[in-house]
Every structure is written in C-alpha cells, then in structure tokens.
Amino acid sequence: MTAAGLSYWGWGHSHKFPSNEVREGIGTQVAHMLGIIPSMRLTLPSIDKVTLPQPEISVPAELAAIAESSAEARITHTYGKNFRDQVRGFEGNFDNAPDFVVYPTNEDEVAQTLAWASRCSIAVIPFGGGTSVVSGVEPDVSSRYEGRISLDLAKLDKVLEVDTTSRAARIQAGAKGPQIEAQLSEHDLTLRHYPQSFEFSTLGGWIATRAGGHFATVYTHIDDLVQSVRMVTPAGEFVTRRLPASGAGPQPERLVMGSEGALGVITEAWMRVFSRPLSRLQASVHFNGSFDNAVEAVRTIAQAGLYPTNCRLLSAEEARLNFVTDDGSHVLILGFESNDAPRDEWMARALLICTKFGGHCPRGVMRREGRDKADGGAGSAWKAAFLEAPYLQSVLISLGYVVDTFETACTWDRFYSLHAAVTSAVTEAMNRECGGGRISVRFTHVYPDGPAPYYTFIAPGKPGKQIAQWQVIKKAASDALIDNGATITHHHAVGRLHRPWYDRERPPLFAAALRAAKRSMDPANVMNPGVLID
Numbered sequence: 001m002t003a004a005g006l007s008y009w010g011w012g013h014s015h016k017f018p019s020n021e022v023r024e025g026i027g028t029q030v031a032h033m034l035g036i037i038p039s040m041r042l043t044l045p046s047i048d049k050v051t052l053p054q055p056e057i058s059v060p061a062e063l064a065a066i067a068e069s070s071a072e073a074r075i076t077h078t079y080g081k082n083f084r085d086q087v088r089g090f091e092g093n094f095d096n097a098p099d100f101v102v103y104p105t106n107e108d109e110v111a112q113t114l115a116w117a118s119r120c121s122i123a124v125i126p127f128g129g130g131t132s133v134v135s136g137v138e139p140d141v142s143s144r145y146e147g148r149i150s151l152d153l154a155k156l157d158k159v160l161e162v163d164t165t166s167r168a169a170r171i172q173a174g175a176k177g178p179q180i181e182a183q184l185s186e187h188d189l190t191l192r193h194y195p196q197s198f199e200f201s202t203l204g205g206w207i208a209t210r211a212g213g214h215f216a217t218v219y220t221h222i223d224d225l226v227q228s229v230r231m232v233t234p235a236g237e238f239v240t241r242r243l244p245a246s247g248a249g250p251q252p253e254r255l256v257m258g259s260e261g262a263l264g265v266i267t268e269a270w271m272r273v274f275s276r277p278l279s280r281l282q283a284s285v286h287f288n289g290s291f292d293n294a295v296e297a298v299r300t301i302a303q304a305g306l307y308p309t310n311c312r313l314l315s316a317e318e319a320r321l322n323f324v325t326d327d328g329s330h331v332l333i334l335g336f337e338s339n340d341a342p343r344d345e346w347m348a349r350a351l352l353i354c355t356k357f358g359g360h361c362p363r364g365v366m367r368r369e370g371r372d373k374a375d376g377g378a379g380s381a382w383k384a385a386f387l388e389a390p391y392l393q394s395v396l397i398s399l400g401y402v403v404d405t406f407e408t409a410c411t412w413d414r415f416y417s418l419h420a421a422v423t424s425a426v427t428e429a430m431n432r433e434c435g436g437g438r439i440s441v442r443f444t445h446v447y448p449d450g451p452a453p454y455y456t457f458i459a460p461g462k463p464g465k466q467i468a469q470w471q472v473i474k475k476a477a478s479d480a481l482i483d484n485g486a487t488i489t490h491h492h493a494v495g496r497l498h499r500p501w502y503d504r505e506r507p508p509l510f511a512a513a514l515r516a517a518k519r520s521m522d523p524a525n526v527m528n529p530g531v532l533i534d
C-alpha cells in the first residue's frame with residue numbers, strides 16, 4: 001500500500017482488500033455461481049519489490065518546490081484502474097512510470113510547468129484521481145519526447161465560491177467527490193454527480209472525460225452541470241463566460257469537455273448545483289419472461305416523459321451475479337426523487353407501464369423522506385452496493401479471473417441486433433481464449449431515443465496470459481460495438497485504449513478540426529500525447 005493507505009495496484013483503500021481467507025471464500029462462491037474455476041492465483045504484490053525505469057530527466061530547479069520524484073509518487077501515477085493496469089500492478093511492472101510528478105498549488109504554477117515542458121519537449125499527463133479505465137493517465141508516449149511527467153491537481157481541491165442566487169459553485173479541478181459534497185453541504189447544496197468512482201475521482205477528471213453519474217435520466221452527465229470553465233493551455237488561458245445558456249456560435253465549453261488533457265489543464269469550473277432532495281421513492285420490478293419485455297417496458301418509460309432518477313435494468317445473469325435475485329428474473333430498479341413534492345404519481349405510472357409488459361413489484365414502493373447529509377441523498381444502501389462493488393473486481397483479478405466491464409449507447413432500433421452481436425462476439429472470444437466465460441448486461445442510463453448498455457464479462461485466466469486474453473476479448477467487444485452502429489464509450493472516455501475505435505467512429509473532418517485546435521492550444525504537442533488525437 002501507499003503512505004496514504006491506498007492500493008497502488010488495485011481499487012481504493014488497501015485495508016478494504018479482504019484477507020486471504022475471505023478471498024478464498026469469495027473465490028469458492030463465485031466459482032460455484034459461474035461454474036468457472038481459474039487454475040491460478042496471483043500472489044499479492046509488494047511495493048518494495050517494484051523496480052522502476054531510470055528517469056529520463058531530473059526535476060529542474062524552477063519546479064523543485066512543487067515536484068516529487070520518489071518511487072511511490074512515480075508508481076502511483078503510472079496507471080489508471082483498468083484490468084490491464086491492475087494485472088501489471090500485481091506483476092510489479094511499472095515500465096511507463098513518469099519521470100516525476102508535479103503538484104501545482106495555483107494556476108501560475110500550472111502555466112510555469114507547461115511553459116517548461118513545451119520548451120524542453122516533455123510530455124505532460126494531467127492527473128486527477130487516476131481512476132481512468134481507458135489508459136488516459138498512463139505516460140505511454142513516443143520516444144521523441146525528452147521525458148514525461150504527471151501533473152497532479154490534488155492541491156487544487158476547494159469550493160472557492162457559492163452563488164446561492166443562481167445556484168452555482170466555483171470549484172477547483174482537483175477536488176474529489178466527497179470533498180466537493182462536504183463543502184457544498186455547508187450551503188445545503190449538492191453537485192449531485194455520482195459516478196461509481198465518486199470517492200476517488202475529481203471534478204477536472206469528470207469534465208475532461210465527460211463523466212456520467214449514477215442517475216439514469218436528465219441531469220447526470222457532467223456536461224449539463226458545467227456553467228463555465230478555466231483551462232490553462234501551453235498557449236495561454238482558455239476562460240469561458242458564466243451563462244445559463246447562449247446561442248452565440250459553437251459552445252466554447254464543448255471543446256474543453258472531453259478534451260482528456262490533450263489541450264490543456266482544467267483548473268476550475270463554475271458548476272450548476274442543486275438543493276438536496278427531500279423525498280425518494282424506490283421499487284424493484286421483476287420480469288420473469290423474456291428480456292425483451294423488460295427492455296420494452298424501459299423504452300416506454302424513457303419515452304413517457306417521466307424521467308426517473310434511477311431506471312437500471314439488470315438482465316437475469318446480472319441480477320444473479322450481483323446477488324439481487326437468483327430466481328431467473330430480470331430486474332428493473334426504479335427510483336424517483338424530488339426536492340419539492342413527492343413523485344408518487346410518476347412512480348405509479350411507471351409501475352403501470354411495467355405491469356403491461358409482465359413486470360411485478362414483489363416488495364412494493366419504498367419511501368425515504370428528509371434531507372440526507374453530505375452524500376447528497378445517495379444513502380447508505382447505495383453506498384454499500386455501488387461504491388464497494390469495484391473492490392470485487394480487484395479480488396476477482398487476484399483469484400485469476402479475466403474480468404472487466406465495457407459500456408456503450410445506441411438508438412433503440414439498433415439495440416437488439418447490437419446486443420446479439422456483442423454477446424456472441426464476446427462469448428466466442430472467451431470460449432476461444434479462456435475455454436469459457438460469462439457476459440451480462442445492464443442499462444445504466446436511458447434516453448428517449450436509446451439505452452446505454454453496460455456489459456460485464458468474466459472468464460478464467462491462464463497464468464501469464466491474462467492480459468493477452470483480455471486484449472482479444474476487448475477487441476471483439478469493441479469491434480462489435482463499432483460495426484453495429486454504437487459508440488465505443490458512453491462515459492468511460494477514449495484515452496489510449498479506445499483510440500483505434502474512436503478513430504473509426506468520428507468523422508474525418510472533425511478529426512482534422514480537433515488536430516487544428518490542438519495545434520493552436522498546444523503548439524509543441526506536449527499535452528497528453530496519444531489520447532484523442534495525434
């Protein structure tokens with residue numbers, strides 16, 4: 001573990017990684033449930049045994065006060081948290097470590113770092129919480145650079161101003177989810193943005209990757225919450241005006257959102273904030289028939305203008321793997337919340353729609369009234385199930401499984417053919433590479449014109465071959481998404497991992513325009529080279 005008690009190879013707090021005994025218990029349970037038993041275990045790694053490559057450059061005098069080149073700083077800024085990152089972490093392979101890490105405390109220090117990097121041809125990788133699952137923070141850059149550094153925003157973590165009249169807050173980019181919510185709760189406000197990585201990811205990372213929150217409809221994407229941004233680029237500051245809306249040409253914020261550190265460093269943003277919810281309703285609807293019935297119920301709800309806060313459809317396999325039910329039914333978790341009058345009528349209408357498609361609600365509607373504290377109403381049940389889930393992936397990796405998730409979005413008319421193609425391509429790849437495996441699906445977000453399906457696959461790993469096995473499965477999945485009219489990512493971003501498929505998805509002229517924008521803002525091409533654009 002690191003000095004801060006965090007895992008340097010897996011997810012989250014080290015102390016939450018279970019003991020060998022508990023892990024073996026989980027292994028037996030999962031093997032029984034899946035009928036898949038890996039023939040290997042990974043030995044838990046030790047940070048003292050990691051051998052790092054020699055840095056290509058040392059800290060220059062002008063950055064000495066804000067830079068750190070310790071082994072721990074370099075190790076903890078090498079990877080994000082995808083499957084391949086975690087396996088390499090287990091193996092003690094940190095070959096792509098940055099030469100050192102810079103921790104600016106203000107915008108001048110960011111600008112100073114970018115000026116030095118541009119002058120000396122040093123690749124700069126902006127680093128928020130390091131939860132990227134698409135190799136967005138890995139300093140895997142061409143050898144034409146003289147060196148590579150991480151620029152960590154951790155010291156810019158404050159809510160600087162709150163405008164209660166317009167309900168907006170000025171927040172620094174390095175603030176993590178809990179830091180933002182704790183500071184906003186003093187004003188009885190919430191940003192109401194809860195990605196599953198909430199505890200460790202940052203505002204800047206969310207904006208740079210166009211993150212999606214926990215809620216299924218309406219305000220859940222960070223895009224909708226950004227009122228204005230400040231970004232420091234090698235060519236100067238990019239600052240937008242605070243406005244509720246504007247029809248003045250293409251929106252400048254749109255160039256910053258999703259820029260993945262390739263154009264500059266986001267330092268702060270004015271964000272739209274909300275009153276904390278007063279009333280919450282939740283129901284689980286079970287569908288015993290075909291998955292299609294449940295899908296049609298969800299489509300009808302999504303197109304009825306009801307806008308549930310939660311509308312998470314779990315396939316029967318997904319419900320079983322998540323210990324929701326093992327009776328073979330598909331489960332739709334429906335939620336409505338309000339900071340005004342309760343939404344009973346909306347819930348009743350959504351349940352009626354479900355009934356028409358064969359759904360039933362065995363435990364009725366659960367109700368919670370009153371404002372919650374700093375988690376903004378997510379509640380302890382959500383915390384337990386949603387925030388703790390990523391620890392399981394690290395455990396399963398340690399038990400020898402090749403296990404990962406991927407996500408997408410498509411229009412409703414394409415969903416069934418997409419789903420069939422993805423399931424068949426991934427199953428075929430798992431059978432070939434691993435001798436078997438399981439894939440399951442849920443909808444994390446739903447729109448009137450289409451769902452965002454989120455897939456999980458799990459297969460037995462072969463010693464020393466897990467990364468190669470994973471790459472084959474990931475490629476089969478990604479090809480199936482692009483070939484069937486879906487997007488390579490609904491909210492996980494592009495990074496280095498999704499580049500080949502993103503290049504197929506975006507229009508060539510858009511790529512040329514993006515390249516031109518990068519040339520204007522980053523003339524020496526030092527900002528996160530390899531993500532989004534070359």
Ligand SMILES: Cc1cc2nc3c(=O)[nH]c(=O)nc-3n(C[C@H](O)[C@H](O)[C@H](O)COP(=O)(O)OP(=O)(O)OC[C@H]3O[C@@H](n4cnc5c(N)ncnc54)[C@H](O)[C@@H]3O)c2cc1C
Pocket residue numbers: 011080081082125126127128129130131132133136137153173174194195196197200201202203204205206207208209210211212213214259260261262264265266267390491492493495528531
């Ligand atoms: C277990 C788990 C669950 C997840 N759940 C979700 C989810 O529910 N929804 C979702 O959208 N994503 C999710 N993700 C993916 C990830 O958390 C998001 O992409 C998140 O937005 C990244 O934020 P971060 O602060 O960790 O950024 P990092 O991982 O540090 O960086 C991500 C990218 O943004 C760039 N960047 C970071 N900060 C800045 C900045 N200040 N200026 C410019 N560029 C910057 C980096 O260079 C990199 O390219 C999950 C990941 C994991 C591991």
